[in-house]
Amino acid sequence: MTAAEATMRALRLVEPGRPVEEQLVERPEPGPGEVLVRVGAAGICRSDAHYRAGTAPAGPLPLTLGHEVAGTVVETGPGTRRPGEGERVCLHYLDTCGTCPACASGREQFCDEATMLGKSRPGGWAEYVRVPARNAVPIPESTSFAHAAVMMCSTATSYHALRRARLEAGDRVAVFGAGGLGLSAVQLARAGGALEVLAVDVREPPLEIARQLGARPVQGGEDAAARIRAATGGRGVDVAVEVAGRRTTVRAALEALAPMGRVAVAGIFAGGVDVRPYAELIGREAELIGVSDHLLSEIPDLLEWEEHGVLRMDPVVRRTVPLEADAVNGALDRLEELEAEGRAVIVP
Ligand SMILES: [Zn+2]
Ligand SMILES: [Zn+2]
Incomplete structure (x- = not known):
C-alpha cells in the first residue's frame, strides 16, 4: 500500500x-x-x-x-x-x-x-x-446516500418520538418546529394514521414545505396554542412532538393538549420549563415524555417507507x-x- x-x-x-x-x-x-x-x-x-x-x-x-x-x-x-x-x-x-x-x-x-x-x-x-x-x-437501490444519511438521525429521532408518544390512527398531531426533524415527523405522523397534522413554526418557508407534505401550517409564537385549539375545534391535539428545542414551544405543546394527550420532547435547550401539574397534567391525564435517540430496529421501517414514497426526503x-x-x-x-x-x- x-x-x-x-x-x-x-x-x-x-x-x-x-x-x-x-x-x-x-x-x-x-x-x-x-x-x-x-x-x-x-x-x-x-x-x-x-x-x-x-x-x-x-x-x-x-x-x-x-x-x-x-x-x-x-x-x-x-x-x-x-x-x-x-x-x-x-x-x-x-x-x-x-x-x-x-x-x-x-x-x-x-x-x-x-x-x-x-x-x-x-x-x-x-x-x-x-x-x-x-x-x-x-439500503434500497433507489435510496440515495444523502437521504439515507439524514434518516439516521433526524428522521429516526422523529420516528422514535412518535412511537414514544404512542401515536394511534385517528390522533390529531401537532409538530413544533418544521426543520429537518419536523418535516420528517409530519410525514411519519401521516404514515402512522394521524387524522390531521399541524405544523407549527415562526418561519414561513418551512411551513410552506410542511403544507406541501400534507400538514396544516400554524403560525408559531406567543399564541400558538390558542391557534391550535381554534384549528381543532377547541379539542387540542392528542400528540405533540416538540423538535424546535425551545422553552416556549414546550409550553405551547402542553397548552395545546387534549385530555389524555402526550407531548414528546426531543428538542434540546438549556434551562427549565414551568409546568402546572394540576391544570396541565393531572386534570387531563396528560403526559410529558422524553425522547432519547432511537433504536437500530426502527431503521428498517424508515428505509421501507422511503422506498415506497410514504416518506420523502427531498424536502x-x-x-x-x-x-x-x-x-x-x-x-x-x-x-x-x-x-x-x-x-x-x-x-x-
Ligand atoms: Zn444528528
Ligand atoms: Zn449494552
Whole structure:
C-alpha cells in the first residue's frame, strides 16, 4: 500500500469553540466483525454545532465528527459475514455492547458502554469510516446516500418520538418546529394514521414545505396554542412532538393538549420549563415524555417507507456541500443562527 492510500481526509474537531479542521489521518482498517465504509454522504446536524461550540461534549479530541452516514462497504474485517463488499449501507450511530441489562431489554440507548459515531468515536466527515458490521444496514437501490444519511438521525429521532408518544390512527398531531426533524415527523405522523397534522413554526418557508407534505401550517409564537385549539375545534391535539428545542414551544405543546394527550420532547435547550401539574397534567391525564435517540430496529421501517414514497426526503435534504472545512463550518454557522431550512449534507 502506498502512503497516499494509507491516509484519508477528515474534518475534525480539535478544540471546542474553534472551527473544525481538515486533517490527513490514517485510513482505518476493519477489525473482527467490522466493516470499512467509503462515505457516500454525511449529514450536518445541530448536534455537530453543539459539539463545535462546546455546548455538548464530544471527544476524545481531536475527533472526526459526523453521525449521519451512508456509503459503500469496501472492506470487511475477519469473521464479518454481512454486509459484504460493494453493498450500499447506512450506519446506525450507536455502537452498543449488546449484552448489558439495557441492551438485553431492548433499551440500547441506555447502554453504559455505548459509543457514538462522530461524538465519542471517529465519524463520517471523512473519506472512510469503520463500524461494527451490525451497525451497517443495507439500503434500497433507489435510496440515495444523502437521504439515507439524514434518516439516521433526524428522521429516526422523529420516528422514535412518535412511537414514544404512542401515536394511534385517528390522533390529531401537532409538530413544533418544521426543520429537518419536523418535516420528517409530519410525514411519519401521516404514515402512522394521524387524522390531521399541524405544523407549527415562526418561519414561513418551512411551513410552506410542511403544507406541501400534507400538514396544516400554524403560525408559531406567543399564541400558538390558542391557534391550535381554534384549528381543532377547541379539542387540542392528542400528540405533540416538540423538535424546535425551545422553552416556549414546550409550553405551547402542553397548552395545546387534549385530555389524555402526550407531548414528546426531543428538542434540546438549556434551562427549565414551568409546568402546572394540576391544570396541565393531572386534570387531563396528560403526559410529558422524553425522547432519547432511537433504536437500530426502527431503521428498517424508515428505509421501507422511503422506498415506497410514504416518506420523502427531498424536502428535508436541501443542499449538499463538499468535504471541505470552510463549507462545513459555514453550514454549522447557519445552524447556529437557526437560519438553516432543512439539512445540509456532505458529499465527499
Ligand atoms: Zn444528528
Ligand atoms: Zn449494552
